[in-house]
Amino acid sequence: MSEVADFPPSGSDPAMARRIQSRVTSFDVAALAGVSQSAVSRAFTPGSSIAEAKRQRILEAARRLNYVPNSIASSLTTKRTNIVAVILGNLANPFYVEVLRTFIARLQAQGRQILTFTVDNGADSDEAILRVLRYQVDGVILTSAQLSTRMTSICHDRGIPIVLFNRYIPGSDASGVRCDNTGGGRLMAEAFLAAGARSFAMIKGDPKGTTSQDRVRGFTERLIEAGIARADIGEIEGQSTYDGAFNAVLGAYRRKPERLPDAIFGINDIMAMGAMDALRQRMGLKIPDDVMIGGFDDIPESRRHPYQLTTVRQPVGLMVDEALSILHLDEPAQPIEMGIDRQVPGRLIWRSTIPTPTASSED
Amino acid sequence: MSEVADFPPSGSDPAMARRIQSRVTSFDVAALAGVSQSAVSRAFTPGSSIAEAKRQRILEAARRLNYVPNSIASSLTTKRTNIVAVILGNLANPFYVEVLRTFIARLQAQGRQILTFTVDNGADSDEAILRVLRYQVDGVILTSAQLSTRMTSICHDRGIPIVLFNRYIPGSDASGVRCDNTGGGRLMAEAFLAAGARSFAMIKGDPKGTTSQDRVRGFTERLIEAGIARADIGEIEGQSTYDGAFNAVLGAYRRKPERLPDAIFGINDIMAMGAMDALRQRMGLKIPDDVMIGGFDDIPESRRHPYQLTTVRQPVGLMVDEALSILHLDEPAQPIEMGIDRQVPGRLIWRSTIPTPTASSED
DNA sequence: GCAACATTTGAATGCGTATTCACTAAAAAT
DNA sequence: ATTTTTAGTGAATACGCATTCAAATGTTGC
Numbered sequence: 001m002s003e004v005a006d007f008p009p010s011g012s013d014p015a016m017a018r019r020i021q022s023r024v025t026s027f028d029v030a031a032l033a034g035v036s037q038s039a040v041s042r043a044f045t046p047g048s049s050i051a052e053a054k055r056q057r058i059l060e061a062a063r064r065l066n067y068v069p070n071s072i073a074s075s076l077t078t079k080r081t082n083i084v085a086v087i088l089g090n091l092a093n094p095f096y097v098e099v100l101r102t103f104i105a106r107l108q109a110q111g112r113q114i115l116t117f118t119v120d121n122g123a124d125s126d127e128a129i130l131r132v133l134r135y136q137v138d139g140v141i142l143t144s145a146q147l148s149t150r151m152t153s154i155c156h157d158r159g160i161p162i163v164l165f166n167r168y169i170p171g172s173d174a175s176g177v178r179c180d181n182t183g184g185g186r187l188m189a190e191a192f193l194a195a196g197a198r199s200f201a202m203i204k205g206d207p208k209g210t211t212s213q214d215r216v217r218g219f220t221e222r223l224i225e226a227g228i229a230r231a232d233i234g235e236i237e238g239q240s241t242y243d244g245a246f247n248a249v250l251g252a253y254r255r256k257p258e259r260l261p262d263a264i265f266g267i268n269d270i271m272a273m274g275a276m277d278a279l280r281q282r283m284g285l286k287i288p289d290d291v292m293i294g295g296f297d298d299i300p301e302s303r304r305h306p307y308q309l310t311t312v313r314q315p316v317g318l319m320v321d322e323a324l325s326i327l328h329l330d331e332p333a334q335p336i337e338m339g340i341d342r343q344v345p346g347r348l349i350w351r352s353t354i355p356t357p358t359a360s361s362e363d
Numbered sequence: 364m365s366e367v368a369d370f371p372p373s374g375s376d377p378a379m380a381r382r383i384q385s386r387v388t389s390f391d392v393a394a395l396a397g398v399s400q401s402a403v404s405r406a407f408t409p410g411s412s413i414a415e416a417k418r419q420r421i422l423e424a425a426r427r428l429n430y431v432p433n434s435i436a437s438s439l440t441t442k443r444t445n446i447v448a449v450i451l452g453n454l455a456n457p458f459y460v461e462v463l464r465t466f467i468a469r470l471q472a473q474g475r476q477i478l479t480f481t482v483d484n485g486a487d488s489d490e491a492i493l494r495v496l497r498y499q500v501d502g503v504i505l506t507s508a509q510l511s512t513r514m515t516s517i518c519h520d521r522g523i524p525i526v527l528f529n530r531y532i533p534g535s536d537a538s539g540v541r542c543d544n545t546g547g548g549r550l551m552a553e554a555f556l557a558a559g560a561r562s563f564a565m566i567k568g569d570p571k572g573t574t575s576q577d578r579v580r581g582f583t584e585r586l587i588e589a590g591i592a593r594a595d596i597g598e599i600e601g602q603s604t605y606d607g608a609f610n611a612v613l614g615a616y617r618r619k620p621e622r623l624p625d626a627i628f629g630i631n632d633i634m635a636m637g638a639m640d641a642l643r644q645r646m647g648l649k650i651p652d653d654v655m656i657g658g659f660d661d662i663p664e665s666r667r668h669p670y671q672l673t674t675v676r677q678p679v680g681l682m683v684d685e686a687l688s689i690l691h692l693d694e695p696a697q698p699i700e701m702g703i704d705r706q707v708p709g710r711l712i713w714r715s716t717i718p719t720p721t722a723s724s725e726d
Numbered sequence: 727g728c729a730a731c732a733t734t735t736g737a738a739t740g741c742g743t744a745t746t747c748a749c750t751a752a753a754a755a756t
Numbered sequence: 757a758t759t760t761t762t763a764g765t766g767a768a769t770a771c772g773c774a775t776t777c778a779a780a781t782g783t784t785g786c
Contacts, residue, residue, distance in 0.1 A: 023521065025772055036736045041774055048774090051734060066517050071497040072438050073772035076741045081435065083478075083498075091464045092663075094457075101454045104481050113498065115446075116479045118467050134434040135446075135476065154429050158386065242667065273667075281668040300455075304605065304636075305644040306669035388742055399766045404744055411744090412764060436742035439771045 024067045033061035044069050075136065080332060085132040087117045087125055089144035092241055093270050094299040095314070096143060099165065102320045103141060112138070112329070119144040121206065121240070126151050133158065139327040141165055146208075147174070161336045163323045166314075168210055168341060175340035177322045181211055181296075184312040184346035185218025188265055188294045189226070191310065191348055194357040197262035197292055199232040203248055203275055205240030205267045212240070212267045215296055219265055234261060238271065245274030250282060257283065260291060263354070269295040269302045269311055276307060276353070293353040296346075308352040318344050387430045396424035407432050438499065443695060448495040450480045450488055452507035455604055456633050457662040458677070459506060462528065465683045466504060475501070475692070482507040484569065484603070489514050496521065502690040504528055509571075510537070524699045526686045529677075531573055531704060538703035540685045544574055544659075547675040547709035548581025551628055551657045552589070554673065554711055557720040560625035560655055562595040566611055566638055568603030568630045575603070575630045578659055582628055597624060601634065608637030613645060620646065623654060626717070632658040632665045632674055639670060639716070656716040659709075671715040681707055 026040040033040070035058060042050040043058035061067075075081045086103050090096050100116070107114050115137060117128040124146035132140055133155065140155065143165040152174045155162050164176030192200065200223060205212040216235070223233055238248030245266060253260050264279075266272025272295030279285045279293075287293055295302060298313035322342050328334050350356050389403040396403070398421060405411040406421035424430075438444045449466050453459050463479070470477050478500060480491040487509035495503055496518065503518065506528040515537045518525050527539030555563065565582060568575040579598070586596055601611030608629060616623050627642075629635025635658030642648045642656075650656055658665060661676035685705050691697050713719050 023772085027772085037773080038736055038738095038775080039734090041772095042735090045774075049734060054734085066520065068493060068496045068517075068521075070499060070772055072435055072444065072499050073741090074774065075435050076439060076743090076772080077774045079741080091460055094460075097454055097457075097460050100479075101481070104479060108480065113494065114479045116449075116463075116467060116477045117471065118464070130431065131476065133431045136433060136435050157429065158431075242663075277668040300605075301664075305640040386742085390742085400743080401745080401766055401768095402764090404742095405765090408744075414764060417764085433742055436771090437744065439742080439773095440744045442771080 023070075024065045026067070026069070028065055029058060029062045029067045032065060033058045079136070081113075081136050081138055082111065083113045083115050083135060083137045084139045084141065084327070084329070085115045085117060085128075085135075085137045086141045087119055087128050087132070087144050089119055089121050090240070091118060093268065094301060095268065095270070095297040095316075098299060098316055099143060099320070102316050103323075106320055106324060110329070119146075124148065129155065133160065136160075138329055138332065139163070141323060141327075143167065149174075156336060156338070159332075159336065161327050163326045165319070165323055166211055170210075173339040175326050175337055177319050177326065177342045177344070178211070179312075179314040179319065180343045180345045181214035182218035182221075183343075184296060184314075185215040185220075185265075186222040187312055187346065187348045188215075188296070189219045189222035191294060191350075191354050192263040192265070192292060193223070193226050195263075195288070195292060195355045196357075198228065199234075199261040200228065200263050200265065201234035201236055201252075201261045202265045203236045203238055203245050203267055203271050205238070205244075205271060207237065209240070215265075215267050232261070234259075238274075240268065240271065242270050242274035242277075245271035246278045249275045249278040253279075254283060260285075263292040263294065265294045265296075267296060269297040269299045269309060272296075272309055272311070272353075273301065273307055276309070287353050288355050292355070295353075298349055302349075303351065310351045310354040311349055312346040313349050314346055315344055386433075387428045389430070389432070391428055392421060392425045392430045395428060396421045442499070444476075444499050444501055445474065446476045446478050446498060446500045447502045447504065447690070447692070448478045448480060448491075448498070448500045449504045450482060450491050450495070450507050452482055452484050453603070454481060456631065456660075457664060458631065458633070458660040458679075461662060461679055462506060462683070465679050466686075469683055469687060473692070487511065492518065496523065499523075501692055501695070502526070504686060504690075506530065519699060519701070522695075522699065524690050526689045528682070528686055529574055533573075536702040538689050538700055540682050540689065540705045540707070541574070542677040542682065543706045543708045544577035545581035545584075546706075547659060547677075548578040548583075548628075549585040550675055550709065550711045551578075551659070552582045552585035554657060554713075554717050555626040555628070555655060556586070556589050558626075558651070558655060558718045561591065562597075562624035563591065563626050563628065564597035564599055564615075564624045565628045566599045566601055566608050566630055566634050568601070568607075568634060570600065572603070578628075578630050595624070597622075601637075603631065603634065605633050605637035605640075608634035609641045612638045612641040616642075617646060623648075626655040626657065628657045628659075630659060632660040632662045632672060635659075635672055635674070635716075636664065636670055639672070650716050651718050655718070658716075661712055665712075666714065673714045673717040674712055675709040676712050677709055678707055 026037045029040045030037045040058055042048040043055045084107055088096055104114050119125050119128050125144050126148055129151045140162040149172055164174055166178045168176045202216055204216055220233055236248045236252045238244035264275055266275050272293055276293050279291055285291055295309045295311035298311045302309040302311050326340055389400045392403045393400045403421055405413040406418045447470055451459055467477050482488050482491050488507050489511055492514045503525040512535055527537055529541045531539045565579055567579055583596055599611045599615045601607035627638055629638050635656055639656050642654055648654055658672045658674035661674045665672040665674050689703055
């Protein structure tokens with residue numbers, strides 16, 4: 001049926017059939033344009049000394065040859081890759097998707113590339129860091145928890161800055177940016193108190209995550225200060241996911257509805273949403289009439305109709321900007337800043353899972 | 364209060380204060396181990412000819428120096444970077460988050476790195492491709508729509524394979540993998556018909572996206588075959604987001620509830636969810652009693668309680684595997700396969716937004 | 727018209743590794 | 757015991773570009 005030459009034409013070189021052709025290099029462009037290789041390099045390096053007319057001639061030659069500079073080769077001499085590594089723990093949580101989106105948007109706008117890694121929740125990031133090191137990235141963003149101090153010092157020795165995002169390592173001098181999670185926990189406690197709650201529960205996430213710990217601590221502290229008895233502050237453990245919270249709530253209250261508190265603080269929005277669905281759809285409860293719910297993060301889903309979750313917003317854009325500024329990508333000669341721990345405050349967003357004491361103030 | 368030397372010890376070189384130190388190279392390791400640089404290179408290259416005892420000695424020396432091979436340098440000689448670029452259009456749609464997760468998981472397990480790009484929806488990917496080319500990636504996954512044929516041929520010339528994911532370019536010989544969107548549209552039409560619907564609407568997404576077009580086409584074709592009049596098959600346009608669908612539905616029916624059809628097909632799950640919330644929360648309708656709803660993708664959110672969306676599942680894992688197999692990352696010497704268009708069938712997942720004609724068959 | 731200066735230019739070199747090539751030592755085959 | 761094979765090794769080189777250095781060209785001021 002089909003003849004030999006039935007491959008669709010691709011409109012390109014006839015010599016393309018084999019893979020790994022001799023690539024077009026700056027020498028080829030130089031030859032075509034009648035200049036030296038140095039000139040070609042200069043034509044593609046902004047701010048270098050080259051006559052405009054010559055640059056144009058070179059660019060034209062490059063265009064004709066479909067020449068694209070080889071960043072790998074140039075990285076070898078400049079010792080800059082323009083690559084930033086982003087190591088993520090948990091893309092199942094929309095908050096971290098938002099974080100990733102923001103990092104990508106910012107870095108891409110700066111002309112940098114993003115090397116993305118995921119690390120199983122709770123697993124340690126050492127292997128990812130090692131891989132990152134091989135690629136000589138200009139900086140590392142780490143949103144995943146575990147990181148050995150050995151790794152931080154190796155990175156430091158090699159001059160690669162790391163920023164912990166919404167994490168910190170107690171006793172380490174690794175720099176980081178985070179939301180004021182403790183303060184945010186306090187905000188949520190105050191919101192519940194203002195709405196008249198007297199008994200409470202928290203759905204905690206990963207017990208090793210500082211994020212969860214801090215929110216729990218701030219929340220608890222504030223309640224104690226307000227005179228709430230420890231006995232009236234319950235804790236539920238669950239996987240840090242929608243399903244984890246859903247099941248944890250069912251496990252805790254389905255058989256003992258009498259233990260249900262006035263208010264439940266989901267340590268992040270996705271868990272608060274899981275809790276809400278369990279309480280409403282499986283236990284037939286009304287929110288906030290039967291139980292109040294609070295979350296943390298303010299992911300886009302939280303404002304959607306089924307949830308309308310009252311939550312603490314993390315200013316992601318700001319946090320990302322802070323993180324990137326700590327990296328000092330533009331001044332690689334600067335010594336790495338260590339021991340920085342920038343905290344940005346969260347903000348309570350009133351929606352409808354906690355009755356508003358006075359007037360609503362959504363946004 | 365604090366003395367000069369109050370920096371926490373980092374357990375590393377004392378010479379670490381300055382950035383851009385002379386890096387540790389294979390020559391340093393060679394010197395310490397008393398071998399040649401070639402030997403060091405071989406020690407880190409699996410399958411190369413080196414005595415096991417010597418390799419161990421080298422590895423030990425490397426460990427003592429915290430030596431990590433420089434992949435940038437090695438890429439220059441091997442012409443392989445072990446980097447795959449993933450270009451994404453829309454991380455606001457959880458489906459593509461799932462796709463990204465899957466690619467990362469697979470590639471990371473193979474020891475490859477992922478360079479992530481996002482392209483504004485509808486914008487063209489040429490700039491991203493150009494950046495990708497500079498980094499000499501081993502392959503490109505493209506989930507975003509627009510791609511000039513000039514770019515595909517440039518990639519082809521340079522021996523860089525591209526796979527379109529859930530997209531195709533009519534008239535191009537670019538390879539791709541996609542769900543059988545047309546067939547999926549038909550499945551949904553059949554589900555609605557079986558449930559007794561006689562009037563329909565579709566909420567279309569990006570009009571330029573082949574994904575949306577194909578689903579619309581399959582859905583419509585099947586309905587026509589079943590004898591439904593064109594007048595009973597409506598179309599609503601909206602941004603391909605939750606809010607887009609939410610607003611589109613409100614705009615179409617809020618003032619004219621009499622125009623509401625028996626069944627609405629959201630071209631993807633996130634839009635179907637937006638539609639559901641608009642219909643239920645804003646228009647007080649019951650689903651599926653007042654309107655049936657169908658989606659497409661089967662994102663994790665679809666099975667959650669507020670939605671329980673009947674939808675067409677895309678087998679993401681399978682599609683990702685197919686995409687990677689087309690890339691032939693393990694046989695770079697092979698000529699690039701062009702013109703491949705693998706389609707994998709979707710599968711209808713019955714949940715509760717369409718009344719089940721007989722018995723339910725959720726998973 | 728010439729000195730003093732600023733701007734362009736190309737040859738040569740280095741970045742850190744993989745690989746080729748020629749060679750040695752050890753093992754196997756004769 | 758000698759030849760043939762095999763495994764192991766180091767010196768040298770290439771990969772594609774940025775950058776340094778010295779030379780060449782162009783510009784300005786007097």
